[in-house]
Amino acid sequence: MTSLPGGDSAQQTDQQTVVCARCGTTAQGSPLTWTCSVENGVRRYFCDACARDNIRAIEGRLDSDWW
Template sequence: MSLPGGDSAPQTDPQAVVCARCGATAPGTPLTWTCSVEGGVRRLFCDDCSRENIRAIEGRLDSDRW
């Protein structure tokens, strides 16, 4: 027997991370994702976004300038 609303409640993984650019999610923090600190805020970028913007990342441009 289940409680009312127990089965329909959204299941969110508190350990999941979200790409700051495209919104892709992954469990935990993947070793291949890129981490950037912009304005004192830590931002994570997935593999695809990192590859597409590697020159801007290496040039230390904030992600809003990509």
């Protein structure tokens, strides 16, 4: 097992269920097409559809509460 930043192991990360913070869609592991954002010290994941719909706000570094 390889240790990743934050103390997670590679094996545990692959088995984790990720939930979109906007629409609630779930996925196994870390989907390559999803976006990860750290807001107020909390890591939030957004599915590809939500990220695509709000790309300008994401690129403008607005917190998801604004979009």
